[in-house]
Structure formats: structure tokens, C-alpha cells
Amino acid sequence: MNNGEREVPEDGRCPAETVGPSAPQKPVGTDRVPAVPQNAAAARAVVTRLLEARFCGLGGEGLADVVVADALLVTSELVTNAVRHGGGLTGFSAEVVDDGLLLTVSDASTRAPVMTERDPGSAPVGGYGWPLVRRLTERVSVTHLPDGKHIVALVALV
Amino acid sequence: MVREPLDNSAPAHSPVVAAEGESNGSWVVRAQGALDSDTIDPLFIAMWQAAAGHEVVVLDTSAVTFADSSFLSLLIEVHQRTELRIAAPGTAVTRLLRIAGVDRVIRSYPTLDAALGTPPATS
Numbered sequence: 001m002n003n004g005e006r007e008v009p010e011d012g013r014c015p016a017e018t019v020g021p022s023a024p025q026k027p028v029g030t031d032r033v034p035a036v037p038q039n040a041a042a043a044r045a046v047v048t049r050l051l052e053a054r055f056c057g058l059g060g061e062g063l064a065d066v067v068v069a070d071a072l073l074v075t076s077e078l079v080t081n082a083v084r085h086g087g088g089l090t091g092f093s094a095e096v097v098d099d100g101l102l103l104t105v106s107d108a109s110t111r112a113p114v115m116t117e118r119d120p121g122s123a124p125v126g127g128y129g130w131p132l133v134r135r136l137t138e139r140v141s142v143t144h145l146p147d148g149k150h151i152v153a154l155v156a157l158v
Numbered sequence: 159m160v161r162e163p164l165d166n167s168a169p170a171h172s173p174v175v176a177a178e179g180e181s182n183g184s185w186v187v188r189a190q191g192a193l194d195s196d197t198i199d200p201l202f203i204a205m206w207q208a209a210a211g212h213e214v215v216v217l218d219t220s221a222v223t224f225a226d227s228s229f230l231s232l233l234i235e236v237h238q239r240t241e242l243r244i245a246a247p248g249t250a251v252t253r254l255l256r257i258a259g260v261d262r263v264i265r266s267y268p269t270l271d272a273a274l275g276t277p278p279a280t281s
Contacts, residue, residue, distance in 0.1 A: 040194050044224065065249040069224075073254065076226040080195050128227035128234075128258065135257055 037092050043079040044072045047094050047101070051157075054096045063157060070136045071101050071155045077129040078151055082107035090148055100138060100156040108148045175204045176221060182274040184243075185212040190221035195228040202232050209239040216273045220246035225254050237264050245273035 037043040051071065056062040075094070082089040086107025093104045113130055133140060133153065140153040174197050176190040185208045189201050208215045215236065219225075229251075236242045244266040247255065255261040267273035 039196055040226070041192060041196065044192075066253050069250045069253045070257075072224060072250075073226055073257075076194055076224070080226065080228075084195065128230045132227055132230075132254075132257060 036089055037079065039083065040076045040079040043075050043089075043092055043094075046092070047071055047075045047103075050094050050096065051101070055157075067157055071157070074133055074136050074153055074155050075103060077133050078103060078105040078153060081105075081113055081129060082151075085109065085111075085113070087148070091150070096157070097154075100154050100158075103151075103153045103155065105151045105153075106148060107151075110144060110146075110148060112149075113142060113151065174198065174201045178204055178208070181216075184214040184216050184274055186216045186218060186245075186270070186274070188218040188221065190223075192224040193222060193229045194224070194226045198228045198232060205232060205236045209236045209242075212240060214241045214243065214278050216243045216245050216270065218245045218270050218273075219251045220248065220270070222248065222251055224250050227258075230254065230258050230260060233260060233264055241279055243267060243273040243276070245270040 037046060048068070051063060051068060079089055079092065082105050087109040088107060089105070090108050091104065091106030095102050136155060138154045138156050140151065143150040143152070174189055174191050174193060176188040178185070178187045180186070187201070187204050187208055191197065193201065205215065205217065217233075217236075233242065233244070233255075242264055244251070244255070244264060246269055247266050252261075252266070255264070255266065267276075
């Protein structure tokens with residue numbers, strides 16, 4: 001049954017059917033995503049669809065697998081940090097700009113991101129995420145707000 | 159011999175542990191799907207138990223489509239407890255290991271057979 005949404009292949013490759021500029025507008029292909037994703041997997045799906053729509057739909061071969069992998073890893077780490085350490089994800093947007101993929105992740109905590117190595121008494125998972133984000137982004141900034149913070153990260157798409 | 163995991167070892171909607179069992183003297187755990195902090199717990203449990211009882215643990219990652227820092231944490235913890243070999247990593251896992259520098263301390267093998275074919279490192 002066709003529910004109107006484009007299927008995204010598991011392996012991230014471009015679908016055979018390409019979407020050109022004249023294709024009808026579909027919510028999944030827009031730059032701004034109004035709904036906040038439920039979790040990191042949902043945020044990764046948003047970025048996958050965005051990159052696929054932007055780089056596979058114009059007849060090209062799409063981005064290199066490793067570039068997509070980096071973008072999804074940064075997305076996952078930022079959203080996971082917001083959910084686990086930031087009091088919850090309050091906003092998420094992904095857009096393709098001249099310099100690459102711009103991610104904006106908002107959470108409900110005024111504390112700075114967890115940047116330190118994990119301490120032995122903490123939960124069994126965590127602590128390696130922020131260094132990965134730093135390594136995989138061209139730039140990352142934190143804007144503190146009265147009720148939380150925005151983290152803006154730029155991932156190169158080359 | 160590879161047996162299916164116990165029913166309670168993974169949530170039904172996200173069986174990140176596809177199978178585990180002994181092969182050629184090593185314990186093999188086959189992971190699958192997307193591994194992040196929401197899904198990784200069953201794999202953590204399987205690997206933790208494997209590390210406690212086996213000299214060599216092979217993690218088959220051929221069916222892993224995504225992995226993040228929670229997977230990295232798992233690898234490092236298991237590596238500290240046993241000889242961990244990563245088999246058949248795809249783009250996502252290979253890239254993660256390289257970016258984190260973990261590829262310098264944990265060995266990867268292109269295939270499961272290659273990972274199983276190497277005798278345990280003498281320590």
C-alpha cells in the first residue's frame with residue numbers, strides 16, 4: 001500500500017526513481033521539519049531523507065557513503081545528548097546550506113553539553129559522543145537560553 | 159553452531175542480537191540493525207556475558223547499519239575483558255572505529271572466517 005511517503009532504502013543508496021525540481025512537494029523532503037523527532041533514530045531518518053532528496057534527486061550519484069555516515073553519527077550524538085542529558089529534545093532542524101549540513105538541536109537544559117570523559121559510576125553507556133561531534137563537524141556552537149540551549153553544528157558534505 | 163538468542167534477550171521490535179554461539183573455539187555474536195543508546199542494551203548484555211566466559215569473542219557486524227558512541231563504549235569495555243575481534247564491518251562501523259581511533263587497539267577482519275581463523279593472541 002502506498003501511503004504517499006517515499007521509501008528510504010536501508011543501505012542509504014539512491015532509489016531508482018528520481019525526484020526532480022518539478023516533483024510535487026512532499027513533507028519529508030523539506031528543509032525544516034516542524035515536528036520534533038521522538039528519538040535519535042527518528043532524527044537520523046529525517047537527515048537520511050533530506051540528504052537523499054537533495055543529492056539523489058537531481059540525477060547525481062548521491063553523497064559518498066562515508067559522508068552520509070558522518071552526518072548520521074553527528075545527528076545521533078547530538079539528539080542522544082539532548083534526550084539523555086539535556087532534559088529532552090525540544091527542537092530539531094536539518095538543512096543543507098552552502099557549506100554543508102546545518103543541524104540545530106535544542107534541549108531543555110541550561111547546562112553545557114557533557115564534554116568530559118565518562119566517570120566509572122555513571123551509566124554503562126556514554127561519554128564518547130561529544131569528542132566524535134567535535135571531530136566530525138566544521139564548527140559547533142552552543143547558544144544558552146533562559147529555558148535551555150541550542151546547539152548548531154555544521155557537517156561538511158564533501 | 160549458532161543458536162538463536164533467548165526470547166527475553168532482545169525487544170521484539172529491535173532484535174539487535176541476531177544470533178550467538180560457539181564456532182571454531184570462539185564465541186560469536188552477530189549484531190544487526192541500528193545500534194544507539196536506545197537499542198544497544200541487549201547487545202551489551204550478550205557481549206558482557208560472552209566476555210566473562212570466553213578467551214576470544216568475535217562480533218559479526220556485517221548486518222549493522224548504524225552505530226554511535228554507545229557502541230564504542232561497548233567495544234572498549236569488552237576489549238578490556240577479553241580478546242575482541244570485529245568481523246565484516248561495513249561503512250558505518252569502519253568509519254566510527256577510525257574516527258574514534260579505536261581501530262588502533264581493536265582488530266577488525268574483513269570476513270567472519272578471517273576473524274575465526276586467527277589463533278588467540280598470546281598474552
